[in-house]
Amino acid sequence: MTSPTTPSEPPLDETLEEVLAGGARPPVGRYRLDLATGEWAWSDEVYVMHGFDPGQIVPTTPLMLSHKHPDDRARVDGLLRRAAETGQPFSSVHRIRNAHGMTRTLAVTGQGRRDPATGRVTELFGYFIDVTESHREAAARDATASIQASAERRAVIEQAKGVLMVVYSTEEEPAFDLLRQASNLANVPVRDIAQTLVHLFSGPDVTAFPTREAIDKFLDNPVESPDA
Template identity: 90%
Template sequence: MTSPTTPSEPPLDETLEEVLAGGARPPVGRYRLDLATGQWAWSDEVYVMHGFDPGQIVPTTPLMLSHKHPDDRARVDGLLRRAAETGQPFSSVHRIRDARGKTRTLAVTGQGRRDPATGRVTELFGYFIDVTESHREAAARDATASIQASAERRAVIEQAKGVLMVVYGIDEEAAFEQLRQASNLANIAVRDIAYSLVHLFSGPEVTVFPTREAIEEFLEKPIPPEEL
């Protein structure tokens, strides 16, 4: 396939930026779409991304859309239609089911080329990028971060419950109920109530364990973390 004229850099959406942020360089292939005929010209890499041998089929828009994941198909179709109308640079990340039944995650970037005589957009050109592995790694990073954040939230709540259990001589369930009631009265999330409590009464600068009166004063008028 003849390489198209190098386009100006299309804007990357946030998901595409994330999956391309690190790791090994993913496979990249070129494409060109003739808007008059609906036929695509693919580099060898794009055939492989779609599960075909290079030159095995004649790529068309209906065939390409048939491989899009059902949940992403309408969005990609709309993206291409808008690009065909405006010629503006675009980018998106979507899933496909290749000819072998494998689900892949592809990024597509591109822009339109206009006929100098009429000013009409006559073709789209750009790149497909197989970000399947990068996307999986990004999802794993997100999951790890989410698990870590959840563990941290649980930890601070456990610490706050411990303070209340010692001060009031109550059990774990009653301590959490104290936090929940303070949360409802102040309209502040339980985890934020817990964070403020731990910060104010269990921080490294605190040398004396808080009194019952100090705890009660806090629970009546909790301080949001951003005001500490």
């Protein structure tokens, strides 16, 4: 089936989308939690999200919980405990206070791995995604209106790409292609598709990462409200 033609956009948008097709690295990091020791293995991105240099500290469960926002800490602790018991896939959207005292919003998704000999859940593994809007205040202070708008569009598209990379276990370019296809299908700019997708997992009332089925439904019919 031939997709509708995407509306023409200003040269700035066209340039932005071409850059994102190759893409800067989205704010996505991997983790693994050893349930026997309580120690976490973080990729470099997760250290940075928490305000540390890669390898600067040894991440543990008490350290992780100490960085959770006080209003979200009990919920995240309960989520991890249930995941450790069941091994079932889990997700959460919550706030942290990093080592510099800055509040950031992270989406975390993962599942358990069982010991084949005992059947017990021995570790949790998955991804963190930083869904904090990147440098919005700095852009507002230091950039012209057009550069500020470009930075905001880039941030939301990067976040949307990161989500699709995790959900579909794909790379940056295929993830961007999914956004472009949805854009063609809905006949709206890629940035609007990305903004709606980001709202699915970072809106003010969201406490769980959307399921793959929910994202499939959105990409197949992006003109329909996510809440419909």
